[in-house]
Amino acid sequence: MSSGAPRGQGQEIRLSRGASLSDFADKINANPGSLVQEMFNLGEMVTATQSCSDDTLQLLGEHLGFDVQIVSPEDEDRELLAQFNINLDAEVAEDRLVSRSPVVTVMGHVDHGKTKLLDAIRKTNVVAGEAGGITQHIGAYQVHYPHNGEDRAVTFLDTPGHEAFTAMRARGAQVTDIVILVVAADDGVMPQTVEALNHAKAAEVPIVVAVNKVDKPDANPEKVRQQLADYGLLAEEYGGDTMFVNVAAKPGIGIDELLEAVLLTADASLELTAPIDGPAQGAVVESHLDKGRGAVATVLVQKGTLRAGDSIVAGGAHGRVRAMLDENGNTVAEALPARPVLVLGLTSVPGAGDTFLAGEDDRTVRQIAEQRQARRRAASFANSSTKATLETLMEQLKEGEKTSLTLVIKGDSSGSVEALEDALFKIEIPDEIQLKVIHRGVGAITESDVNLASASSEATATIIGFNVRASNKVKEMADRANVEIRYYSVIYQAIEEIEAALKGLLKPEYEEVEQGTAEIREVFRSSKIGLIAGCLVRTGLIRRNAKARILRDGTVVADNVTISSLRRFKDDATEVREGFECGLTLSGFGSPQVGDVIETFEMREKPRS
Numbered sequence: 001m002s003s004g005a006p007r008g009q010g011q012e013i014r015l016s017r018g019a020s021l022s023d024f025a026d027k028i029n030a031n032p033g034s035l036v037q038e039m040f041n042l043g044e045m046v047t048a049t050q051s052c053s054d055d056t057l058q059l060l061g062e063h064l065g066f067d068v069q070i071v072s073p074e075d076e077d078r079e080l081l082a083q084f085n086i087n088l089d090a091e092v093a094e095d096r097l098v099s100r101s102p103v104v105t106v107m108g109h110v111d112h113g114k115t116k117l118l119d120a121i122r123k124t125n126v127v128a129g130e131a132g133g134i135t136q137h138i139g140a141y142q143v144h145y146p147h148n149g150e151d152r153a154v155t156f157l158d159t160p161g162h163e164a165f166t167a168m169r170a171r172g173a174q175v176t177d178i179v180i181l182v183v184a185a186d187d188g189v190m191p192q193t194v195e196a197l198n199h200a201k202a203a204e205v206p207i208v209v210a211v212n213k214v215d216k217p218d219a220n221p222e223k224v225r226q227q228l229a230d231y232g233l234l235a236e237e238y239g240g241d242t243m244f245v246n247v248a249a250k251p252g253i254g255i256d257e258l259l260e261a262v263l264l265t266a267d268a269s270l271e272l273t274a275p276i277d278g279p280a281q282g283a284v285v286e287s288h289l290d291k292g293r294g295a296v297a298t299v300l301v302q303k304g305t306l307r308a309g310d311s312i313v314a315g316g317a318h319g320r321v322r323a324m325l326d327e328n329g330n331t332v333a334e335a336l337p338a339r340p341v342l343v344l345g346l347t348s349v350p351g352a353g354d355t356f357l358a359g360e361d362d363r364t365v366r367q368i369a370e371q372r373q374a375r376r377r378a379a380s381f382a383n384s385s386t387k388a389t390l391e392t393l394m395e396q397l398k399e400g401e402k403t404s405l406t407l408v409i410k411g412d413s414s415g416s417v418e419a420l421e422d423a424l425f426k427i428e429i430p431d432e433i434q435l436k437v438i439h440r441g442v443g444a445i446t447e448s449d450v451n452l453a454s455a456s457s458e459a460t461a462t463i464i465g466f467n468v469r470a471s472n473k474v475k476e477m478a479d480r481a482n483v484e485i486r487y488y489s490v491i492y493q494a495i496e497e498i499e500a501a502l503k504g505l506l507k508p509e510y511e512e513v514e515q516g517t518a519e520i521r522e523v524f525r526s527s528k529i530g531l532i533a534g535c536l537v538r539t540g541l542i543r544r545n546a547k548a549r550i551l552r553d554g555t556v557v558a559d560n561v562t563i564s565s566l567r568r569f570k571d572d573a574t575e576v577r578e579g580f581e582c583g584l585t586l587s588g589f590g591s592p593q594v595g596d597v598i599e600t601f602e603m604r605e606k607p608r609s
């Protein structure tokens, strides 16, 4: 017989998000089975190893008398590092800080010239004679620029676009100091311009606006300044504090001025310093598995100095830095803060946005990596088991009679999925329509996505694949289940189409169009068809089967009436025109009187704006 779970007196217990009853039991020295029983008594069937929602854990805690604190993954990682006596947030004495160069991300609307601009900036730095290295894309590069007589460096992340930016932020890596917002002067502010702007604002990162393509005949750089003023970016020349620089990335005009503006903005609004002694810390900018070289990762050092030979842990990957390369393919012996380098020697591929830490001994980095991997496995298990179930879905769908568009969103990064979802919920839709995202996730479209989409019986969900695809097998399954899959690679295109779909979903709106009026002149009874009203058509025409209302002394006395039969003399008629007499019967109104006015109308579909 189970003796029941122990009771607490409000003691705090810390559980990681997605913990199971078994984890809970560990913390309070209970038998997991007893917690399963407790949950059962509370009306929930939960197995011991199943990952629980925050609510379930809190509910059980309250019931047993414990103060359950759910720990976020970031807190958890901090706690993990603390076990190894590592404190990433430790204060650094002022005198150990040295200035570092700003790290810049380029964002903007599609085709406004982000790539061209990054290329143009990179070219400013090609020192004649310093050949040898071939420029490589490693995800970031640094350029040197003379400013106020000093040699200054600026680091650019060259994965343009805000997906990378948000993905990194989502993993807790804030590496960008300044955002260059590229706006094409011929096109002006576009949806993704606004998106990018909002991301930069959310991250509290100062913005420098590059008004690009000013070489084009239809360029209107002033208009860009006016448009952005509406979004709170007021140009310096108008008394604001945002620097706007006119550039033409393709012919390479204005690049120096842009770099000046970046450095001025950095000096004016940021205090960019970092310690250079001590073990290196930073973030992974890009990573992949290279056939010849194994796991490679471009990392950006944020504190300390990274050296070849250091042992390193990046996310759940660890290893020893075998070699470091810069964007020109040259070997680098040490990397200081704001310096991006390609690192060789990791045993597996970390994720973009993962933080890294160097300088601990091999054993420590391995242990940290292993514990992180274990946590991630637990967390992804938690995610998969908290997926919407059929039941919860049904409940949701039963709510109200609203028309809804239900979506499953899959994307290539959590940043892109979030950005898309954010943008979707900003679409202005009428109250009668509900937009629901029943599942979101990173990775290819899977069978379980299709299952989920088709499970929402009333309104089968549409699956949105943002830079991800479904395998043929999954595609076939979707076809059989009548689940639509749509692929996008550009956020605003997805938004446009979904907006159109939402408008198409709207039930047609009807408006009343008056057809005619008739006055009742006499009322007589027919044994066969009941009361007949003898009328004179006053305006328009009266049609058989028309909808009508009855007015008596100018007041509606009956609504929802139908002209059920219509005769002209002894013959059935389909319509009778103004000025003619007719006999008609009314359904939905049993007491016609002489002098009543019959007003008929039809319902016509109103075009949507």
Ligand SMILES: Nc1nc2c(ncn2[C@@H]2O[C@H](COP(=O)(O)OP(=O)(O)OP(=O)(O)O)[C@@H](O)[C@H]2O)c(=O)[nH]1
Binding pocket: 108, 109, 110, 111, 112, 113, 114, 115, 116, 117, 160, 212, 213, 214, 215, 216, 247, 248, 249, 250, 251
């Ligand atoms: N005339 C002119 N054309 C430009 C300029 N900058 C970029 N373009 C052109 O604009 C187009 C888009 O440039 P990209 O650099 O690919 O734009 P992007 O913003 O990186 O585009 P996505 O990567 O698709 O988001 C290309 O055809 C460029 O040649 C410029 O300064 N002047």
